[in-house]
Amino acid sequence: MGISRKAAGIQPSATLAISAKARQLKAQGVDVIGFGAGEPDFDTPEHIKAAAKRALDEGFTKYTPAAGIPELRQELARQYSQAHNREYSPNQVVVSCGGKHALYNIFQAICDPGDEVIFAAPYWVSYIEMVRLADAKPVVLPTTAEENFTLTPEAIREALTDRTKAIILNSPSNPTGTMYSRAQLEAIAELALERNVYVVADEIYDRLVYDGEPFVSIATLREGMERITLIVNAVSKTYSMTGWRVGWVLAPEEIARAIGNIQSHSTSNPTSFAQKAALAAITGPQDCVEEMRRAFEERRNVICRLLDEIPGVRYARPQGAFYVFPDLSSYYGRTLGGREIRDSLSLTEYLLDTVQVAVVPGEAFGEDRCIRLSFATSMENIQRGLERIRKALAEG
Numbered sequence: 553m554g555i556s557r558k559a560a561g562i563q564p565s566a567t568l569a570i571s572a573k574a575r576q577l578k579a580q581g582v583d584v585i586g587f588g589a590g591e592p593d594f595d596t597p598e599h600i601k602a603a604a605k606r607a608l609d610e611g612f613t614k615y616t617p618a619a620g621i622p623e624l625r626q627e628l629a630r631q632y633s634q635a636h637n638r639e640y641s642p643n644q645v646v647v648s649c650g651g652k653h654a655l656y657n658i659f660q661a662i663c664d665p666g667d668e669v670i671f672a673a674p675y676w677v678s679y680i681e682m683v684r685l686a687d688a689k690p691v692v693l694p695t696t697a698e699e700n701f702t703l704t705p706e707a708i709r710e711a712l713t714d715r716t717k718a719i720i721l722n723s724p725s726n727p728t729g730t731m732y733s734r735a736q737l738e739a740i741a742e743l744a745l746e747r748n749v750y751v752v753a754d755e756i757y758d759r760l761v762y763d764g765e766p767f768v769s770i771a772t773l774r775e776g777m778e779r780i781t782l783i784v785n786a787v788s789k790t791y792s793m794t795g796w797r798v799g800w801v802l803a804p805e806e807i808a809r810a811i812g813n814i815q816s817h818s819t820s821n822p823t824s825f826a827q828k829a830a831l832a833a834i835t836g837p838q839d840c841v842e843e844m845r846r847a848f849e850e851r852r853n854v855i856c857r858l859l860d861e862i863p864g865v866r867y868a869r870p871q872g873a874f875y876v877f878p879d880l881s882s883y884y885g886r887t888l889g890g891r892e893i894r895d896s897l898s899l900t901e902y903l904l905d906t907v908q909v910a911v912v913p914g915e916a917f918g919e920d921r922c923i924r925l926s927f928a929t930s931m932e933n934i935q936r937g938l939e940r941i942r943k944a945l946a947e948g
Contacts, residue, residue, distance in 0.1 A: 558684075558685065561684065562681050562685070563681065573910070574588060574904070582908055584904075584909070585909050585910070585929075586909075586910040587910060587912075587937060588910045588912050589929075590726060590875075590926055590928070591788070592844060592848075593929055594792045597791060597836075597837075599832060599836050599837060600791060602832075603836075604796075604825045604828060607824070607825035607828035607829070608825050612828060613824055613825060616821040616822075618812055618815050618820050619812040620647025620827060621828075622642065624647055624827050624831045625642040625645040625646075626642045628642075628645045628647075628802065629644065632783070636771055638771070638772070643808060645800055645808065646800060646811045646812050647798065647821075647822055647830075648798075648799050649797045649798070649819050649822045651756050651785060651786035651788060651799035652678060652799070653799060653815075653819065654786070654799045654800060654801040655682055655754065655784055656678075656682050656685070657811045657814050658782055658801060658811065659683055659688060659718075660811075660814050661807055661811045662717055663687065664688070664717075665688070666689065666715055667688040667716075667717040668689045668691045668715045668716045668717060669688055669716075669717060669720060670693065670708060670712070670720070671690070671691075671693070671703075671722075672701065672702065672703045673692045673695065673918030674725070674914065674917040674918055675692065675720075675917055676722055676726045676754070677917060679720055680918070688717065691711050694919075697879060698868075701728040701868050702730060702736060703719075705736065705742075705743055712743075716747070717750060719740070719749060719751050720751075721740070721754065721770060722756075723737075723753075723755070723872075724757040724758075724870075724873040725873065725875075726757070726873055726875055727875050727912070727922075727924040728870070728875065728876075729852075729871060729872055729873045731761070731767075731871040732768075732770075734773070737768055737770045738773050738774070740770065741770050741777050744777070745777065745780065748780070750780050751770055751771075751782070753771060753782065753783045753784065755783055755785050756784065756785055756786055756799075757873040758790075759789075759845065760844070760845050760873055761871065762845075762848075762871055762872060763849075763871065767872075780804075782803045783802040784800070785799065785800060786798060786799030786800065787799070787830045789874075790833075791833040791840070792844065793830070796830070797822060797826060798826050850931075851874070851927040852870050852876070855938065856869055856870075856876065858935070858938035859878055862938075862945060863945075864883065865880060865882075867922075874928040875924055875925065876924075877914070878925070879921045880896075880922065881920075881922075884899075888902060891906075895913075895915065896914040897913045899913070903940075903941060906944055906947075909941055909944070911923045
């Protein structure tokens with residue numbers, strides 16, 4: 553007796569684990585500065601919370617359709633149709649319990665055993681496990697900071713086989729904050745159309761883009777791309793609603809219907825009143841989004857300047873999201889503060905144990921040379937935390 557082989561093979565999320573350890577230390581009174589959390593440090597805007605309260609007061613607490621309330625699906629279809637200059641119907645939208653749930657549903661809906669899914673390393677921690685849970689094979693292609701941590705069309709072409717079902721593109725990226733250029737996306741779109749493979753476009757950070765650069769969705773770049781692109785997004789990052797658990801997928805109607813069927817037998821509908829809050833988020837005032845975006849951009853500027861002052865650190869400058877992914881491998885093989893630094897995990901443990909700074913080891917994202925720092929924290933924490941890291945790395 554025991555758990556299944558599939559369950560035994562799944563690794564827990566390193567990002568959640570490091571945050572839990574940091575919280576435990578804080579509860580003990582330790583002054584921990586956390587760079588681990590992948591969520592905005594702002595409160596959910598008041599008009600969104602008010603919509604949820606109103607829904608509760610009106611008794612909107614029962615089951616909804618499994619794929620989401622009609623008015624939310626209709627509004628999402630309308631907004632994407634307008635933004636993409638394409639015609640999307642509500643039947644192409646499935647509202648889920650967060651963007652993570654939407655991604656999980658996608659691979660369950662499109663993958664057969666032995667199918668292959670291509671994505672870049674560094675990758676968001678859950679991609680590899682989600683693909684495996686669908687009995688498919690992750691095909692992970694390494695990238696470098698010099699490549700902006702993005703896949704070249706040539707690398708994708710070499711990795712394609714007859715079993716390739718999809719390519720995942722996360723732009724802006726978690727954990728690197730980097731984005732694909734328009735030219736890259738155009739070339740990848742042509743390749744996907746040529747080989748008839750799906751593109752899973754994880755656009756969760758599409759509103760958090762810096763330096764005046766416009767966000768570009770691959771679904772808009774070639775005629776017919778909307779028929780093979782599955783767009784994933786959520787209210788989580790854009791509106792600081794991570795705990796509300798409302799996301800969505802926009803997909804070809806046949807796939808959307810399959811996802812809805814799968815969801816009907818797993819979670820059923822997302823929380824009823826949270827859907828009302830999500831509707832208020834996407835239809836209400838958007839100045840709150842711009843305020844957060846500007847704050848994150850300012851923090852990005854500061855954290856990059858402070859990283860530039862630490863010897864031996866290399867990174868790709870974040871263009872979006874709220875992460876930076878510095879390469880600290882020049883410190884591997886050294887002894888710092890009496891401890892041997894072998895890899896990203898031992899470096900992470902060293903920083904937490906000795907200077908009480910919580911970061912996430914890069915090995916969780918498929919790139920052991922790096923660590924991830926989230927700048928979704930206060931400017932004071934960024935300045936204090938980077939000073940602690942600088943001192944810790946000078947202990948050799």
